[in-house]
Amino acid sequence: MNILSAKNLNKSYGSIQAVENLTLEIVQGEFLGFLGPNGAGKTTTIRMLTGMLPPDSGEITIAGLSSDRKTDIARSIGVVPESRGFYDWMTAEEYLIFFARLYDIADCKKTTNNLLDQVRLSDRKNSKIGTYSRGMKQRLALARALINNPKILFLDEPTLGLDPQGQEDIQKFLQNLNRQGVTILFSSHLLPEVSALCSRIVIINHGRLIASGTISELQQQVHRQESSLKDIFFLLTKNND
Amino acid sequence: MNNIKGIVAIILLFGGFFFAQAAFAKNVSGSDSLDITILSARNLNGIAGDYITIVGQITNHTKKPISDITTYLSMVDTENKLPVDLEDWSAEKGLYIGSIDAEQTLPLKWKIHFVKAGTYTLAVIANIAEQEKPIASSLTRFEVKPKKNLNPGQVLPVALGMPMLLLAFMAILQYRRSVKVSA
Amino acid sequence: MIKFIWLKEVREELYTWKSTVWLLVASLLFSFTSYLLLTNKELSLLDQTELLWLLSKIIIGVGLLIVTIDASSTLAGEFEKDTAESLFLAPITPYEVVWGKIFYVVTLWLFVFLVSAPYILVTSASTHLTGAFLSYALLLGTLAVFGFSMLISAISLLFRSSKNTLSTALIILLALAVPALFSSTLKTNSVAELFGKINPIEAIFASLDNVLVDYHMRLPQNMQYLIPLLVFCAVAFAVLMISIRQFKRRGIVKDE
Numbered sequence: 001m002n003i004l005s006a007k008n009l010n011k012s013y014g015s016i017q018a019v020e021n022l023t024l025e026i027v028q029g030e031f032l033g034f035l036g037p038n039g040a041g042k043t044t045t046i047r048m049l050t051g052m053l054p055p056d057s058g059e060i061t062i063a064g065l066s067s068d069r070k071t072d073i074a075r076s077i078g079v080v081p082e083s084r085g086f087y088d089w090m091t092a093e094e095y096l097i098f099f100a101r102l103y104d105i106a107d108c109k110k111t112t113n114n115l116l117d118q119v120r121l122s123d124r125k126n127s128k129i130g131t132y133s134r135g136m137k138q139r140l141a142l143a144r145a146l147i148n149n150p151k152i153l154f155l156d157e158p159t160l161g162l163d164p165q166g167q168e169d170i171q172k173f174l175q176n177l178n179r180q181g182v183t184i185l186f187s188s189h190l191l192p193e194v195s196a197l198c199s200r201i202v203i204i205n206h207g208r209l210i211a212s213g214t215i216s217e218l219q220q221q222v223h224r225q226e227s228s229l230k231d232i233f234f235l236l237t238k239n240n241d
Numbered sequence: 242m243n244n245i246k247g248i249v250a251i252i253l254l255f256g257g258f259f260f261a262q263a264a265f266a267k268n269v270s271g272s273d274s275l276d277i278t279i280l281s282a283r284n285l286n287g288i289a290g291d292y293i294t295i296v297g298q299i300t301n302h303t304k305k306p307i308s309d310i311t312t313y314l315s316m317v318d319t320e321n322k323l324p325v326d327l328e329d330w331s332a333e334k335g336l337y338i339g340s341i342d343a344e345q346t347l348p349l350k351w352k353i354h355f356v357k358a359g360t361y362t363l364a365v366i367a368n369i370a371e372q373e374k375p376i377a378s379s380l381t382r383f384e385v386k387p388k389k390n391l392n393p394g395q396v397l398p399v400a401l402g403m404p405m406l407l408l409a410f411m412a413i414l415q416y417r418r419s420v421k422v423s424a
Numbered sequence: 425m426i427k428f429i430w431l432k433e434v435r436e437e438l439y440t441w442k443s444t445v446w447l448l449v450a451s452l453l454f455s456f457t458s459y460l461l462l463t464n465k466e467l468s469l470l471d472q473t474e475l476l477w478l479l480s481k482i483i484i485g486v487g488l489l490i491v492t493i494d495a496s497s498t499l500a501g502e503f504e505k506d507t508a509e510s511l512f513l514a515p516i517t518p519y520e521v522v523w524g525k526i527f528y529v530v531t532l533w534l535f536v537f538l539v540s541a542p543y544i545l546v547t548s549a550s551t552h553l554t555g556a557f558l559s560y561a562l563l564l565g566t567l568a569v570f571g572f573s574m575l576i577s578a579i580s581l582l583f584r585s586s587k588n589t590l591s592t593a594l595i596i597l598l599a600l601a602v603p604a605l606f607s608s609t610l611k612t613n614s615v616a617e618l619f620g621k622i623n624p625i626e627a628i629f630a631s632l633d634n635v636l637v638d639y640h641m642r643l644p645q646n647m648q649y650l651i652p653l654l655v656f657c658a659v660a661f662a663v664l665m666i667s668i669r670q671f672k673r674r675g676i677v678k679d680e
Contacts, residue, residue, distance in 0.1 A: 079510075085508075126423045
């Protein structure tokens with residue numbers, strides 16, 4: 001059963017066509033890797049899917065809700081966006097409680113503390129976010145995205161700039177979430193990470209979908225059975241240039 | 242420019258004064274026809290904001306009445322060498338004396354409000370309808386000291402207290418925040 | 425939702441010192457001016473009514489300046505600090521975010537007014553004008569701040585930059601305030617007269633003059649001045665609604 005369905009999405013910025021006729025479907029429980037070179041239209045697509053940017057044309061349905069029901073969709077999704085600004089003057093606990101209230105969560109404090117435990121920020125929950133390291137901020141962004149117990153999680157390069165330990169922490173956390181039934185759309189440039197985590201991969205270039213499938217399906221598509229995701233990615237994106 | 246104006250003002254005032262004296266001496270042979278004296282000269286000093294009364298007298302030394310006399314105050318700021326606009330000082334305008342009998346003395350009173358601290362020179366000038374030239378009293382010098390009231394209208398507790406209160410509020414707020422937020 | 429945004433703003437302004445510093449600056453200005461005014465009054469260089477009118481102008485002027493500066497960064501700051509995306513990803517509408525911010529700006533004005541109240545009490549002591557001074561300063565100031573905060577929010581959504589918003593808002597404030605400070609002798613032609621009639625800041629000063637100098641304290645006696653203010657608020661509301669609609673059409677994230 002599809003939890004997300006996007007049909008013929010188009011978005012242009014002036015004369016630049018950022019996304020062109022993109023059709024995408026995500027099955028419930030899937031861990032989808034969303035790949036593409038810089039400027040391929042990944043962030044624009046994620047922004048359209050999450051309601052941050054209206055498409056020029058096309059249809060989006062998330063969890064059975066059409067895209068015009070923005071607030072209802074917002075209650076079903078969690079997003080770690082590309083731009084990760086925080087209220088630096090708040091503590092992590094205050095930050096999550098603020099968002100929990102916006103989501104109308106019944107027991108804000110309990111939910112917040114559970115999430116802080118999960119992302120291992122409990123010991124620093126009373127510190128100002130401004131004093132956090134990049135990794136801690138990433139984990140906090142993840143906690144905020146999970147505050148409403150979303151059905152689908154959109155992650156736009158969540159491990160960007162993290163050290164290997166930080167990356168692994170997030171990966172394990174995401175795997176665990178996916179096992180619990182959360183659908184994940186995962187955008188990253190770290191291809192080994194994507195191949196380790198994702199059950200299916202979608203590659204876009206110049207705003208167009210160029211490939212979709214499991215790693216073995218992608219290998220068949222490029223006729224190279226032993227190729228790594230990195231090789232497949234290079235082959236597909238070069239052919240498409 | 243102001244200095245020049247001041248000097249001209251002083252010359253005019255003092256010149257007027259001496260000229261009036263000379264004219265008067267010329268008009269009445271042997272004795273003054275009219276004499277103006279400032280009686281409160283010693284009590285004139287005060288503090289800015291004070292209301293004081295300038296008391297003087299005008300005496301007719303002649304054997305016949307003199308009518309249509311108007312007396313004025315004239316003042317110069319001696320420090321700044323500028324004439325003083327007495328309207329600001331709430332000084333009443335000229336005192337009109339319909340007629341003064343032979344050898345009669347009449348009191349002159351002006352209520353004046355000391356507006357600005359400084360050193361001033363004051364003279365009373367009288368215009369007599371029958372005479373071409375005015376006459377003037379002797380010059381009286383006095384000092385207005387600055388107002389030392391630090392709390393006009395009881396404003397000081399509010400003017401100082403409110404910023405202090407806000408500073409205290411900021412300090413308490415910061416303290417409470419620092420207790421709650423760990424480093 | 426509006427309440428949570430409002431509460432977040434109040435806490436942010438208090439914890440980041442922004443508002444408290446503004447309030448301190450306002451209180452120092454009020455201290456300085458009320459002291460000078462009362463000293464002059466004591467020397468009889470100033471009538472009591474003139475003193476109150478000057479103080480009321482200063483309170484409204486300082487209040488408007490503070491809220492203009494603060495409001496310019498309240499909404500635009502969300503875009504500049506990259507917090508807007510996370511905020512709007514929550515189930516909250518742009519209307520709720522904007523109204524939460526506007527109510528915060530009005531709250532800031534109410535704090536400025538609260539700080540000014542002791543100065544009003546002390547300067548209007550021994551007159552029958554204290555109640556009228558407090559009521560009209562509150563009424564006129566709140567209406568003006570409400571109108572300005574709506575207008576500034578509309579500009580913020582358009583520019584999404586506090587620098588651009590602030591400079592535009594200050595130009596508007598100056599354009600309205602400067603003619604209000606001209607003496608009536610300069611307003612001889614019909615255009616200036618018309619502008620004077622619709623200028624909300626001029627209406628505030630005229631109403632305060634009407635209350636504090638001419639003792640016309642009843643509301644119907646000041647309706648002619650309240651109407652331009654209400655019209656200003658209505659226009660600002662319309663501009664804000666258009667701006668929010670435009671904002672929704674363009675998307676929370678600005679086109680790149």
